[in-house]
Amino acid sequence: MPPEPAAPLPLPAAGAGGAVRAAALLLAVVLGVYALFGLADFGAGLWDLTARGDRAQAVRQAVARGMGPVWEANHVWLIFALVLLFTAFPAAFARLGTALFVPLHLALGGIILRGAAFVFRAHGRQASRAAGPAPDRWGAVFGAGSLVAPFFLGLSLAATAQPGLAWWSPFALLVGLSTVAAGALEAAVYLAAENRGELRRRFLAGAGASLAALALLALPTLAVAATAAPWLGPRLLRGPALPFVLLAAAAALLDARALARALPEAARLWTAALVLLLWAGWATAAWPWLVSGELTAAAAAAPAASLRQVLLLLPWGLLLLVPALGLLFAVFKGRNPAVGPE
Amino acid sequence: MGISLGWHMLFAAFGVTLPLLMVLAEGVGLLRRSPLHLELARRWSGAAAVLFAIGAVSGTALSFELGLLWPRLMGLAGPVLGMAFFLEGFAFFVEAIFLGLYLYGWERLPAWGHWLSGLLVAVAGSASSVLVTGANAWMQLPREGLGALRDPLRAVLGNPVWPPMALHGTLAAWTAAAFAVAGGEAWSLLRRPDEARRARHLAGLRLAMLVALVGALAMPLSGDASARTVAAREPVKLAAMEGQFASQAGAPLRIGGIPDVARRTVDWALEIPRGLSWLAFRRPGAIVRGLEAVPPSLWPNVTATHLGFQIMVGSSLPLLAAALLYAFHAGQSRPPRWLLRLLVAVSPLGFLALETGWLVTEFGRQPWALSGLMPTARAVTPAGGLAWSLLGFVLLYAGLTATVVHFLRRLEAAPGEGDGGDGEAGRREEAFPAEVLDHAP
Numbered sequence: 053m054p055p056e057p058a059a060p061l062p063l064p065a066a067g068a069g070g071a072v073r074a075a076a077l078l079l080a081v082v083l084g085v086y087a088l089f090g091l092a093d094f095g096a097g098l099w100d101l102t103a104r105g106d107r108a109q110a111v112r113q114a115v116a117r118g119m120g121p122v123w124e125a126n127h128v129w130l131i132f133a134l135v136l137l138f139t140a141f142p143a144a145f146a147r148l149g150t151a152l153f154v155p156l157h158l159a160l161g162g163i164i165l166r167g168a169a170f171v172f173r174a175h176g177r178q179a180s181r182a183a184g185p186a187p188d189r190w191g192a193v194f195g196a197g198s199l200v201a202p203f204f205l206g207l208s209l210a211a212t213a214q215p216g217l218a219w220w221s222p223f224a225l226l227v228g229l230s231t232v233a234a235g236a237l238e239a240a241v242y243l244a245a246e247n248r249g250e251l252r253r254r255f256l257a258g259a260g261a262s263l264a265a266l267a268l269l270a271l272p273t274l275a276v277a278a279t280a281a282p283w284l285g286p287r288l289l290r291g292p293a294l295p296f297v298l299l300a301a302a303a304a305l306l307d308a309r310a311l312a313r314a315l316p317e318a319a320r321l322w323t324a325a326l327v328l329l330l331w332a333g334w335a336t337a338a339w340p341w342l343v344s345g346e347l348t349a350a351a352a353a354a355p356a357a358s359l360r361q362v363l364l365l366l367p368w369g370l371l372l373l374v375p376a377l378g379l380l381f382a383v384f385k386g387r388n389p390a391v392g393p394e
Numbered sequence: 395m396g397i398s399l400g401w402h403m404l405f406a407a408f409g410v411t412l413p414l415l416m417v418l419a420e421g422v423g424l425l426r427r428s429p430l431h432l433e434l435a436r437r438w439s440g441a442a443a444v445l446f447a448i449g450a451v452s453g454t455a456l457s458f459e460l461g462l463l464w465p466r467l468m469g470l471a472g473p474v475l476g477m478a479f480f481l482e483g484f485a486f487f488v489e490a491i492f493l494g495l496y497l498y499g500w501e502r503l504p505a506w507g508h509w510l511s512g513l514l515v516a517v518a519g520s521a522s523s524v525l526v527t528g529a530n531a532w533m534q535l536p537r538e539g540l541g542a543l544r545d546p547l548r549a550v551l552g553n554p555v556w557p558p559m560a561l562h563g564t565l566a567a568w569t570a571a572a573f574a575v576a577g578g579e580a581w582s583l584l585r586r587p588d589e590a591r592r593a594r595h596l597a598g599l600r601l602a603m604l605v606a607l608v609g610a611l612a613m614p615l616s617g618d619a620s621a622r623t624v625a626a627r628e629p630v631k632l633a634a635m636e637g638q639f640a641s642q643a644g645a646p647l648r649i650g651g652i653p654d655v656a657r658r659t660v661d662w663a664l665e666i667p668r669g670l671s672w673l674a675f676r677r678p679g680a681i682v683r684g685l686e687a688v689p690p691s692l693w694p695n696v697t698a699t700h701l702g703f704q705i706m707v708g709s710s711l712p713l714l715a716a717a718l719l720y721a722f723h724a725g726q727s728r729p730p731r732w733l734l735r736l737l738v739a740v741s742p743l744g745f746l747a748l749e750t751g752w753l754v755t756e757f758g759r760q761p762w763a764l765s766g767l768m769p770t771a772r773a774v775t776p777a778g779g780l781a782w783s784l785l786g787f788v789l790l791y792a793g794l795t796a797t798v799v800h801f802l803r804r805l806e807a808a809p810g811e812g813d814g815g816d817g818e819a820g821r822r823e824e825a826f827p828a829e830v831l832d833h834a835p
Contacts, residue, residue, distance in 0.1 A: 121498040124450055124490040128483070134457040135483050138468045139476025146469030149462045160458045161790065167451035168794050171444045354473035358546045362480060365547075369484040376491045383495060383502055 071359040075140040076349045080335045086129035093123045095239030097198020121384040144342040144352035151217035152208045159204035166197025206231025213281035223280035226273040237262035241323045245316035260311045283344035287337040296333030411571030412442035413516040477546035478529035485522035524560040531556035558620040569609030570744030576602035577741020580734040610717040625674035629683040631758035634699040638684045645670040645682035653696045694760040706750040709743040716740045
């Protein structure tokens with residue numbers, strides 16, 4: 053007979069203290085950065101998957117070239133968010149892991165397969181040239197994984213706003229699709245800025261289509277949210293979340309204008325603003341719930357002492373990371389003689 | 395979870411060690427202006443790219459699975475375990491960033507800057523291995539119990555079992571991967587390559603064996619330190635590792651043997667009188683606490699723990715012997731073929747030792763997930779579908795492993811037979827499409 057576990061956890065203090073707020077803000081920021089970079093990698097996989105016609109190979113090469121050096125670093129933000137979640141909010145991590153067993157497994161499967169497929173293909177080129185052109189079976193796996201992963205991540209996010217963590221619902225489906233569309237938009241815009249000529253035109257067109265899809269999804273999502281996500285939906289349109297939502301709508305319009313005028317640098321800026329504002333609006337409306345109606349940040353939080361340690365360590369870690377990331381992007385993204393006035 | 399972790403360790407070990415090797419090779423190449431060593435570094439970095447990526451996605455899988463499979467464990471101890479992962483996260487981030495710079499920056503960074511990013515990959519890789527072991531160490535010895543939640547940093551970094559575990563585990567990863575690489579190079583040498591490739595494989599073999607030899611020599615020392623810590627802090631695990639049922643003064647060291655739990659004996663073991671007492675406590679007459687000190691319901695699986703330990707020690711000895719034999723022949727420009735065959739033969743043993751050593755740690759802790767705090771059965775998820783999850787991951791991992799192996803073999807054979815040294819530079823470009831295609835469209 054296994055013995056009883058020792059004394060139960062000390063209950064966290066009621067109400068969200070400064071440390072809890074700071075930790076939640078940190079989690080939101082990390083997830084925001086992931087939404088900015090990680091989702092774009094998924095989107096790139098989508099463009100890879102849908103590339104057709106005589107330019108298909110050029111599109112795929114642009115994707116491989118754009119993602120290659122940075123995708124692993126981009127991906128670490130997700131690991132970081134997960135670690136932060138279970139360090140700072142262990143109860144929420146435990147609840148989500150149990151209730152979202154299926155969608156998180158599917159997202160994970162997609163992440164594993166696409167990452168593996170991407171390196172197999174990128175670094176397999178070398179091996180395959182010796183024996184003629186490579187059959188692109190990894191491309192399909194990479195593309196499919198890139199579609200599945202953000203969809204189920206979005207689905208899981210939506211579930212946190214629904215009673216009882218229901219994840220198979222019209223609302224969750226809409227949020228999942230929106231997540232995919234946001235990634236596709238980011239990727240197309242970033243790739244448009246990194247390429248020129250016919251490729252740039254293609255990516256700009258793709259970005260326009262993704263933005264339109266995102267806008268088309270937004271209205272029914274908001275409409276369904278009002279009833280399906282009773283803690284989140286109504287609060288998106290009033291109180292502190294409203295400015296973010298309105299600014300996001302403005303960013304979307306500016307983004308559309310930049311795309312129409314074929315200005316990829318401006319579109320990159322407005323796309324990033326759009327994604328971050330949407331996320332900020334969501335996070336603000338959801339606060340203080342981590343799991344709507346069930347777990348607030350304060351109730352899920354680790355003891356204040358451990359939160360403070362995490363927050364104290366953070367600046368030191370950032371001191372290490374920020375210059376390193378800056379170097380990575382400066383080397384591979386900053387200088388690009390291929391981009392310039394045509 | 396165990397499968398994911400065991401699988402992750404395979405790739406993580408390469409992720410920690412290959413950067414070390416490629417940095418050595420590039421360093422030699424730059425110092426001696428040897429294109430041979432630079433080419434070697436490039437080839438190893440190609441393999442490192444694939445293995446690191448798999449290590450990274452399997453690491454992601456692990457952080458998900460902590461919640462998917464062990465929600466209650468994480469709900470209870472997340473802050474403490476998380477602290478180790480949090481620290482490791484920074485190291486891993488640095489590793490990923492500089493690996494990107496290294497892999498894609500051959501032409502974009504100055505030579506020594508490039509080497510320096512490789513060095514940072516190697517250092518950060520080992521650091522992340524050391525730090526993440528902190529989480530496991532606390533599960534073995536959750537000092538201060540849940541009081542640790544008040545000061546997780548000290549609970550993780552101040553844990554007395556952590557330094558020997560981290561050292562032993564990281565050295566084991568180096569040794570295992572270095573022997574595996576050496577085995578690969580020896581295999582290529584056995585296939586009678588042309589002169590240019592032979593020189594490269596030979597240089598690779600030398601560097602890999604250098605790391606392997608240092609690792610193989612340091613392993614018994616760190617293992618001894620680790621075992622003495624276990625003896626002092628986790629007596630039940632030690633008893634299970636050794637098949638020590640009764641508490642005994644002057645306990646013997648049992649080599650081999652199959653524990654019979656019902657009769658509480660170990661059959662067919664070679665016993666060295668007082669050996670265990672001396673090894674564990676440095677006194678031949680010291681009392682070793684047996685399994686009987688705790689009720690049988692709290693015993694780990696004695697057979698698995700004992701056999702795992704025997705396999706770990708048993709497989710590391712041939713490695714040490716092979717490394718020493720190689721050291722005597724290292725000066726020769728053509729190592730004897732029997733030695734190459736031997737190196738191929740022992741190359742999987744390092745990983746066998748790495749995996750069984752970890753299994754000993756985990757089996758030896760059962761039935762606890764957190765020693766003395768939380769039983770494993772209470773830590774596991776109540777969600778249904780666990781068997782499907784397990785089956786799915788096993789199939790996925792098996793498939794990916796097969797692909798990686800197939801892939802690495804193709805990578806090795808890439809330059810094509812008879813096409814020798816100078817065709818390789820051009821082909822290398824194709825592995826890094828960024829360079830070739832910069833102005834393509």
